[in-house]
Amino acid sequence: MNDIDNLLEKYFNGVSSTEEEKRLKNYFEGRGILPEHEIYRSVFAAFNTEKQIKAPVMTFPEKKTRRPAITRRIIILLAGSAAIGLLAVTFSNLQYARSQHPEYMVIVNGKQVVNQHKAQQYAEHMFSETDKIIENSYQLFREAATINQDLNAEKILKETDQKIECIKTNYKQ
Amino acid sequence: MNVRQFQYQILCLSDKSYRMALSILKDESSAKDALQELMMRLWEKREQLDAIANYQAFVLTSMRNLCLDMIRKSIHTHEIPADTEYNAPNPHQQTEQADMINHIGSMIDTLPEMQRTILRMKDVEEMELEEIAQIMSMTENAVTVNLSRARKKLRDMITNNRKKENKVYERYR
Numbered sequence: 172m173n174d175i176d177n178l179l180e181k182y183f184n185g186v187s188s189t190e191e192e193k194r195l196k197n198y199f200e201g202r203g204i205l206p207e208h209e210i211y212r213s214v215f216a217a218f219n220t221e222k223q224i225k226a227p228v229m230t231f232p233e234k235k236t237r238r239p240a241i242t243r244r245i246i247i248l249l250a251g252s253a254a255i256g257l258l259a260v261t262f263s264n265l266q267y268a269r270s271q272h273p274e275y276m277v278i279v280n281g282k283q284v285v286n287q288h289k290a291q292q293y294a295e296h297m298f299s300e301t302d303k304i305i306e307n308s309y310q311l312f313r314e315a316a317t318i319n320q321d322l323n324a325e326k327i328l329k330e331t332d333q334k335i336e337c338i339k340t341n342y343k344q
Numbered sequence: 345m346n347v348r349q350f351q352y353q354i355l356c357l358s359d360k361s362y363r364m365a366l367s368i369l370k371d372e373s374s375a376k377d378a379l380q381e382l383m384m385r386l387w388e389k390r391e392q393l394d395a396i397a398n399y400q401a402f403v404l405t406s407m408r409n410l411c412l413d414m415i416r417k418s419i420h421t422h423e424i425p426a427d428t429e430y431n432a433p434n435p436h437q438q439t440e441q442a443d444m445i446n447h448i449g450s451m452i453d454t455l456p457e458m459q460r461t462i463l464r465m466k467d468v469e470e471m472e473l474e475e476i477a478q479i480m481s482m483t484e485n486a487v488t489v490n491l492s493r494a495r496k497k498l499r500d501m502i503t504n505n506r507k508k509e510n511k512v513y514e515r516y517r
Binding site for chain 1: 355358359361362363366376379380383443444445446447448449452464467468469470472488489490491492493495496498499502503506
C-alpha cells in the first residue's frame with residue numbers, strides 16, 4: 172500500500188491529479204482500508220456527505236396580476252374619455268380645415284377660385300392677352316427695322332454714285 | 345435569457361451555490377438567505393446573462409462575493425481567525441455529535457475562508473484548479489498553495505484529535 176501513501180502525500184501537498192484523487196476516494200469508500208489509513212476515511216466520507224447537501228427549494232415572487240383599484244380604474248376611465256374627446260375635436264377640426272381649403276384652389280387677383288375649368292379658361296384668356304401685348308410691343312421694333320432697312324445710307328450712296336456715273340457717261344458722249 | 349434557460353443554466357447550480365454559502369457563512373439560515381438573494385438578483389438581470397461564457401464560475405463567484413459582503417455587513421457574524429485551533433470535543437461531546445464525519449465538517453469550518461472554500465470546491469464539488477482560480481480571482485499556483493495548506497491543516501487537526509482521543513481513552517482505561 173505504498174502507492175496509497177504516495178497518493179496521500181501528493182494529495183496533502185495539493186499536487187495530486189484528478190485521476191489520483193478519484194483513486195483515493197475509491198480506496199476510502201471500499202472495505203480493504205489498512206489500519207494506518209483508517210484515520211483519513213472520515214475525511215473522504217465527510218466530503219461525500221457534504222456533497223449530498225441540497226439547496227432549499229427556491230421561491231420566486233409571482234407577478235402581481237391584481238385588479239386595479241377603484242380610484243385607479245376611475246383615472247383610467249377619465250383618461251380614456253379625455254383621449255377620445257381629444258381625438259374627436261382634432262378630427263372635426265381637420266374636416267373643417269379641409270372644407271375651407273379644398274384640394275383644388277387658385278387665387279386670382281386675391282380671390283379664391285375652386286372651379287378648375289373656370290380657372291383654366293381664365294388662364295388661357297390671360298395668356299392670349301399676354302401674347303397680344305408682346306405682339307404689339309414687337310411691332311414697334313419691326314417698323315424701326317423696316318425704316319432702318321429703307322434708309323440704308325450705303326445703298327443710297329451706291330445708287331447715287333451709279334446715277335452720277337451714268338450722267339457723266341452721257342455727258343461725255 | 346428566458347425562463348427555461350435560467351432554469352437549466354442558473355438554477356441547476358443552486359446546490360453548489362448553497363453549499364458554498366453554507367461553507368462561508370456557516371449558518372443554514374444565512375446560507376438560504378444568500379441563495380435566495382443571489383437567485384433573485386440573477387433573475388432580475390437575466391436579460392444580461394446571455395453574454396456570460398462560464399455560468400458556474402460566474403454564479404459561484406457571485407455567491408462568494410455576496411457571502412463575504414454579508415459577513416462584512418453583519419455585526420453579529422464574525423470570521424473565525426485563521427490561527428484558531430480546533431478544540432477536540434470530549435467523549436461526551438463526541439457521543440452527542442454522533443460521528444467523526446461531523447467533526448471533519450467542523451474542522452474544515454475553522455480554516456480561513458479562502459482555504460476552506462478552495463478545499464470544498466476541489467474535494468466536495470470536484471472542480472478543476474483552473475475554474476477555482478477563476479472563481480477566486482487568483483492564479484492556479486496560488487490555489488494549489490492554499491489547497492495544500494488547507495489539507496495539511498486538516499490532516500494535523502485529525503492527527504491531533506486522534507492523539508487526544510487516545511490520551512482520554514488511556515486515562516479512563
